[in-house]
Amino acid sequence: MAAAQAMAKMSVGSPACNRAAGSLGRWRGAVAVRLGGSWSWRKSPFLGGRMAVGPRRSRPVSRNPVASPVQMNLSFGKTMKWWEKGLQPNMRAIHTAQELVDSLINAGDGLVIVDFFSPGCAGCHxxxxxxxxxxxxxxxxxxxxxxxxxxxxxxxSLHVHVFPFFRFYRGAQGRLCSFSCTNATIKKFKDALAKHKPDRCSLGPIKGIEESELLALAANRDLQFTYTKEPDLAPSMEDGAEVITHDHPRLPAAAKPLVRQGSEDRAVVSSGR
Structure with a gap:
């Protein structure tokens, strides 16, 4: 007991403590345990190991039971509007009047359907x-x-005030039809698509939007769009023969202009050109 009391004044792991442990007997797996301010040796399941066992200390409990060292950053993408859902590669939004005009011109003879809609329109949705x-x-x-x-x-400017509203365009034909329809009258859309879907070859320049609508767009101060009406081309004369552009109807033979050739007045007749 005197040796054990002496060890109470020694620090664990010091040479003096080790020598005192040897004086008490070298127990295999002995453990120095401090209980009530004194040290005692107890059998340990660890072979040949010595460890100091002190009073159990309680760990601080976190006030937030959900707290975790792993933090996850969840990012949500922009919520899509209903008119942005289900879009196909051949569907796109128009942002300016110039883009609308250019799209119809660049489409050539292909069929183009312009869909006018309003976000607050239940029928459009x-x-x-x-x-x-x-x-x-x-x-x-x-x-x-x-x-x-x-x-x-x-x-x-395009005189569209009812929604949903559709206009069909193609090449030299320009506007083919325009109408408003809903789910209840969807047959209008199906019939128009079936009628104008077959490919057709244009026999003249691409029209796109009608000229009256182009002028209305150009007159709108809110739009950055300019359009200058092209002057009508009058028939011209080259080498004594009449040259008529394809934009103008062919004049009848009786209405051909007269050309002075020598001393006689003769009517110039076009040779089928």
Whole structure:
């Protein structure tokens, strides 16, 4: 007991403590345990190991049981609007009046359908999935979307005030038809698509939007769009023969202009050109 009391004054692991442990007997796996301010040796399951066992200390409990050392950053993408869902590669939005005019001109003889819609229109919302289906089934047809809330001035200049509203265009024919329809009257859209879907070859220059609408767009101060009306070309004379452009109807023979040749007045007759 005297040796054990002496060890209480020694630090664990010091040479003096080790020598005192040897004087108590070298127990295999002995452990120095300090209980009540005194050290005692107990059998340890670890072979030949000595360890100091002190009073158990309670660990601080976190106030937030959900707290975790791993932090996850969750980012959510931008919520898509209903008119942005289900779009096909042949569907795109129009942002300016110039883009609308250029799209119709660059489409050539292909069929172009302009879809005028309003975000707050329940009929537009309900019809949108079916329009996307039509676009998917007809990849050779272009579908252009015009948002009324973003382009009110342009829609007013084009005299579009009812939604949903559609206009069909093609090449030299220009506007083919225009109408408003909903899910209940979707047959209008199906019939117009079936009628104008077959490919046709243009026999003249691409028209696109009608000239009256081009002038209305150019007169709108809210739009950055310019258009200058081209002057009408009058028939001209070259080498004594009449040259008539394809934009003008052919004049009858009786109405041909007279050309002075020598001493006689003769009517110049076009040779089928």
């Amino acid at each position: 309900a019809l949108h999935p079916k329009i996307c289906q039509f676009a998917e089934r007809n990849p050779d047809v272009q579908f252009l979307q015009v948002n009324f809330e973003e382009h009110k001035s342009m829609c007013h």
